[in-house]
Amino acid sequence: MPTSRAALRKKIASQTVIAPGVFDGLSARLADSAGFDALYLSGYGVSASQLAKPDNGFLTLPDMQMRIETICAAISTPLISDADTGFDDVGATVQAYEKAGAAGIQIEDQQVPKICGHIPGREVITRAAAVARITDAVAARQDPDFLIVARTDAREQKGIDEAIERGRLFAEAGADILFIESPENEDEFCKIGAALGDMPLLANMVEGGRSPLIPRAKLVEMGFNFIIYPVAAIAASAAALDAAYQHLRDSEPSGQRVNFQELSRMVGFPEK
Known part of the structure; x- marks a missing residue:
């Protein structure tokens, strides 16, 4: 089973954490053996490996809960898991992920059904509804060290300034890590870091995605300290x-x- 959530929370507050994407028990065990500080379970990876379907809202809470349980039984590294839009009940999803053994959960502000964050056509809910999802997630967790990753997909349709403002509101609502999805150039990454850099910031590096691939050292300089590579392993496996x-x-x-x-x-x- 994974090490304590408190240990991961402490690391994210004080150092750079690199988290590779995992998608099943074997991939998680190999990543665990490689010695990372955290692992990341993406909805894209589970949808592809379990259902052979795109990351387009096909997954259910039981799908993800079972996959988390399987992975956490095979690893000692803390696991952060994607929860898309919260599966209709954010509070219940948070508690299900906690019970399954995850160290944290990622909640986003897309409309239902969601679309992969690097595919065009995403639509987001209102600011107030987005903040309510994060508020509900924070209120529902039983372990105060369970991490809430708050993601906004507002960049595509509403621009980087709106995405940053949503990040600020998510921080006020109690999110532990902010995730501004798919900035489209290095200047936007810098702008995010300058505006929100007093919070732990997640950078999502997707090969061939909407964002540029930026070297880790440069991301850290920009203010990002939680860097994920969600599809690197499943793409190599495919x-x-x-x-x-x-x-x-x-x-x-x-x-x-x-x-x-x-x-x-x-x-x-x-x-x-």
Whole structure:
């Protein structure tokens, strides 16, 4: 099971935390073994790996709760998990994620059904409704160290200034980490850091997404201290799986893989 939520809260308050995206038990165990301070469970990754569907509102609370439980049973690293728009009842979702073992939850201000934050066409709810989601999340948590990550997708339709203002309001509502989704250039990242840098800020690095990929050191200089790479591992896994299946169809099994003994070790068979 993951280490204490309090330890992660302390780290985020005082240092830079890098969190890779995980999507199932094996990916989480490998990321756990790599030695990160936190892991991040994205709705995109679960929707793709479990349902083979896009991150477009298909996931349910039971889907995510079960995946969190599976992952937390396999790791010692704290897990932050995406909760999209809160699955109709933000308070119940917060408590379900806490019970499942997550160290924190991410709530966003999109309308239902939501769309992946790096796909065009997102619509957000009103400021007041968005703040209410965060207020409800803060009020519902049982463990005061359970982290509330407040995300706004307002940048696309309403501009960076509105997104920053929503971030400020989320902080006033009690959010622990602010997440301004998909700034479109480095100047916007700098503007976010200048306006909200007294709070822990999350930077979402999606290869091929709407935001530029910025080196970690530069993100830290801009004021971001929680940096996630939500699709890096699942994209690499998809490429490896596709290549393996193509090779197996046309020939024999590819040699570009871990051997059976190593795979068995990864999933927990005792070494002999």
